[in-house]
Amino acid sequence: MPELPEVETVRRDISGLFVGDTLRRLVVTGRRTVRRHDPSLLARIEGQELVGVARHGKFLCFDWGAANVLVAHLRMSGQLLAATAGDAAVAHTHAVFAFSTGRELRFVDPRTFGELFLASAPQGAGAGPPRERVSELAHLGPDALAAEPAQLRAALAGRRAPLKSLLVDQRVLAGIGNIYADEICFGAGLRPDRPGGALDPAEVGLLARSTQVVLEAAVAARGSTLGDQQYRDVAGEAGRFQLQHRVYGRSGLPCVSCGRRIERVRWGAKSAFWCPGCQR
DNA sequence: CGATTATCCTGTGCGC
DNA sequence: TGCGCACAGGATAATC
DSSP: OOOHHHHHHHHHHHHHHHTTOBEEEEEEOOTTTSOSSOGGGGGGGTTOBOOEEEEETTEEEEEOSTTOEEEEEOTTTOEEEEEETTOOOOTTEEEEEEETTSEEEEEEOTTOOOEEEEOSSOOSSSOSOHHHHOGGGTTOOOBTTTOOHHHHHHHHTTOOSBHHHHHTOTTTSBSOOHHHHHHHHHHHTOOTTSBGGGOOHHHHHHHHHHHHHHHHHHHHTTOOOOTTOOOOOTTSOOOSGGGGOSSTTOTTSBOTTTOOBOEEEEETTEEEEEOTTTOO
C-alpha cells in the first residue's frame, strides 16, 4: 500500500535513474491502466525527454516538457520497476516506458487499481507545484511532508469526524494512508477516534510534529513493505520502516513504550491500531 | 457534514 | 490437499 514515504522513495529512484533520458516508446497493455482518457493520447510524450519527477501526496507527476505531465498513482498494488529491454516481463505488467538508452520503467499492478493519465490542462511546463499545474490534483490538501501546523489546525477546526478519518482524507492532508495515520497518532499521543475538532492547540502541534517525524523517518527507511510484499522500490527492493512500526498491525502485542496491549478499533470499513496507555 | 456502504480487483491465508 | 470465502484497502460516489 504505497503511501507518501513509498511514493517519495519511488520518485527519488526514478529521478536518479531516468531524468534526462528520452522516451522512445510507451506501450500500455493494461485495459484499465489508462481509464480517464483515450490511451492513444499518450503518444504525445514519445520522443520527449524526462525533465523531472514531482510528487504531491501519493501522486507522481512525470514532466516531459512542452506542457506534458503524466500522472501516476500506484493505489494498492502498483509498482514502478526498472528493467532492461529484453528482460522477461513479470505478471501484471500493464505499461512499459522504453527509453532510448535501452533501459525501461515498467508499471506492474496485480489489482489494477493504479492508473496513469495525462494531465488535462497543465499550466506551463517546469514551474510550480503539481497541485497548481494539474487540475486533477486541485482537490488535494497540502502535501503531508510540507504541511504547516497552521494549515493542519485550520483543516481540523470544527470537524467531528475521527482524527484518523481526517488524516487519511486526501483533501485534508495529501499522502497519508492507513499505516502512517496510525503511526502518526501514536507519535502524537492521540487516540485515532478523537474528534478532529476537539484537539486543543497544543495537541494539534503534537500532531503536526508527529506527522513530520514519522514521515521523514519512513522516507529515510525507504518506506514500509508488509507481509504481502506489495510495496517494492524501483530496484525491486523492500523498504525497512515496517521494522519501526509501533502500532500498525501489532494488536495484542505489548506497546514498545508502556507495555500495554495494542488494541484494534473498527469503525465502518476502517480500523485503527492504538495503545490505550500512550494515546488519549 | 458525517456515517455508511458499495465499487473497482487479485493474491493470500484462513477455516473446514 | 483443496475448496470457498473473507480480507486487504485508496479513491470516489451514492445514500441517508
